[in-house]
Amino acid sequence: MPVQWLGIALWLGFILFILLMLALDLGVFHRHDRVIRVREALGWSAFWICLALIFNVLLYFYWDDLHPFGSWGAQYTPREAALMFLAGYVVEKALSVDNLFVILMIFSYFRTPRVYQHRVLYYGILGALVFRFIFIMLGAVILHRFFWMTIVFGLFLIYSGVKMMLVKDHEIEPEKNPVIRLFKRLVPVTQDYRGKHFFTRIDARLFATPLFVSLLVVEVSDIIFAVDSIPAIFAITHDPFLVFTSNAFAILGLRSLYFALDGMVQLFRFLSYGLSLILIFIGGKMLYNYVEQEVMTDWGHFPIGVSLGIIGILLAGSVAASLLIPAPKPASLAPEPEKQRSLRTESE
Secondary structure, X not given: OOHHHHHHHHHHHHHHHHHHHXXXXXXXXXXXXXXXXXXXXXXXXXXXXXXXXXXXXXXXXXXXXXXXXXHHOOOOOHHHHHHHHHHHHHHHHHHHHHHHHHHHHHHHHHOOOHHHHHHHHHHHHHHXXXXXXXXXXXXXXXXXXXXXXXXXXXXXXXXXXXXXHHOOOOOXXXXXXXXHHHHHHHOOEOOXXXXXXXXXXXXXXXXXXXXXXXXXXXXXXXXXXXXXXXXXXXXXXXXXXXXHHHHHHHHXXXXXXXXXXXXXXXXXXXXXXXXXXXXXXXXXXXXXXXXXXXXXXXXXXXXXXXXXXXXXXXXXXXXXXXXXXXXXXXXXXXXXXXHHXXXXXXXX
């Protein structure tokens, strides 16, 4: 089989595998709407992580036979391809944890019943995979034809990292979002939920429910996060197959990770510092790669193993700091004892 057809068959096979797993997830394992318990969510998170690691091993052993789209990945050895997938997966997984804060706030804002949150995340992930595929293909074509865009992506990642470090509070204001405002002008929205339904009919007129609006906000937030995460993985590898597969496996486990960490995401208060440093490092690596290939060709290639090690250290350090450093206690609003006695004396 020609290399081009083999690459296309590989893409189709992977996409069909993803669709099959999603169909089994909602159609078999979660066909009844219910609250996902932490223990079950941890089990599913472990399942998705193990599945990604198995795929990583398969990449290592079969990479020489499976170069998607010909020369786009031919320059990588099996070891490099496997490490690039793993690094991309770790980065995307780490960034998705930050996205969980936003999802939690979205569900809180819309008062989304816990029993239907799994359904919202399921369709949100399905849409995220479609948009990620489109963005990754566009990014691969842009970098393949205009390599100088590497500078733009690198500077943008550094800017995003600095911004993440300085801006701590996520603001969720769906009513000000232009996408949500346009949607509400086109489609009326009910005041209350109608069970698990995204749409309902009232007097033969189609209405959207708050459940669909929350889904729309989750989708828009994921697109915004993709602006950071996709360039970050392109800094690790330019191969679109490695970028998409690492994205896909990380996103597939996002839903289980949300329910596993529900109520505990506030513990990782230093994670944003680690993620910001990772983005700054990856942006700097992207600039280094451009200079190394286009200007100072004798600098030497930055090893992917070193990149993975630095990313792992930054991520582990931020998580360890979050768990080991006690959170500051909120200031008491009650007056101090001496002040209480003084106030009581004055009143008497």
